Ligand code: ADP
């Protein structure tokens with residue numbers, strides 16, 4: 113079987129390309145071939161699903177023989193025992209406190225990480241990351257960076273609202289990269305920790321050591337970099353570290369809650385350096401992505417608790433009703449599972465509604481026209497009074513129209529109601545404003561980005 117698969121792999125590598133091959137097909141093992149079904153063992157469900165969707169035809173093609181066609185692929189998921197691949201859903205709690213890469217990393221790396229960096233969450237792997245439209249670009253970029261080599265995405269800048277998977281992706285890059293390059297020094301920390309270490313080094317007069325340690329890493333990852341905005345000497349130090357590493361061709365990965373240009377109090381030269389690489393954003397989740405995440409987490413849980421019973425429509429209900437972010441979605445699911453395993457009851461729609469009443473209520477919280485006007489005024493740095501006032505200058509009128517547009521999109525108010533809240537304007541004026549923005553959305557990239565960001569802020 114191994115020989116047969118070995119041959120097939122050689123052909124597949126050329127047909128799907130080495131990247132795809134290494135990521136998706138190499139982790140598989142062919143275990144049997146009978147009655148037109150090829151049986152595989154896959155380390156994660158994610159890999160087998162992906163392979164089934166994207167490469168089934170190729171695999172079937174190379175495995176079929178005259179008179180012995182292969183028609184389908186079947187996968188058994190067997191998590192690999194190798195360090196770093198163990199899924200926490202299947203492993204004990206001891207594993208979750210140990211940085212996943214540490215077993216494979218040399219002592220110096222471990223020392224460095226213990227000293228400077230933050231531990232990596234072993235659950236945050238690519239295998240556990242559900243890919244959908246809103247995050248597919250960020251995921252693809254993260255995968256590419258994790259491969260190492262001359263990618264040209266330096267820095268990789270990931271941004272997006274709270275709980276959309278930035279930290280998860282960064283840890284996944286670190287795990288994956290460390291596994292491919294066991295001797296490399298990967299340093300992950302939050303911008304807050306960066307500042308803390310920096311201040312500590314200043315206080316203890318160990319700033320040269322501090323600089324030296326940062327300059328020696330192969331990959332530096334700084335999470336939530338918006339935190340250092342306005343903190344001048346930390347920014348300065350960050351800038352130098354950043355430049356030194358980029359000049360040496362070391363990979364940098366940064367995350368923030370918004371695009372570099374939108375981070376107030378961040379120096380211009382840093383913004384422009386940050387913008388040199390690849391900037392990708394994680395969009396707010398869609399129903400499909402939320403459902404995918406719920407299904408994947410449920411499956412993980414079921415591996416531990418095979419008798420878990422979830423009624424039909426429960427996951428769909430949650431995906432529909434909990435739209436804020438993935439963290440809240442996960443929390444809801446965890447509570448449901450705990451409930452189910454304590455009471456040994458099937459989770460029906462009624463149980464879910466009762467058990468999650470508080471979460472469902474806050475998710476129902478309506479966005480108000482007030483919120484919208486305030487956020488938009490703040491963003492464009494105009495006075496709140498100008499939102500409802502008579503000024504017609506473009507720099508006032510445009511933000512006002514954006515606020516009208518968002519009011520229509522994000523609230524259930526009618527045009528006349530919106531008109532009243534914008535200083536008693538006529539509903540035709542509101543309609544005109546909304547149309548104008550709709551037009552601009554397709555013509556003017558800056559406006560489209562502003563609107564997307566404001567929407568994200570309001571919905572967060
Ligand atoms: P952020 O850093 O953007 O605020 P996190 O990476 O901390 O968000 O994600 C919040 C939680 O949601 C984490 O537990 C993470 O594992 C989970 N999560 C987010 N996106 C996904 C995804 N696409 N697939 C699986 N889990 C996800």
Ligand code: MG
Nearest residue numbers: 278279280335
């Ligand atoms: Mg985060």
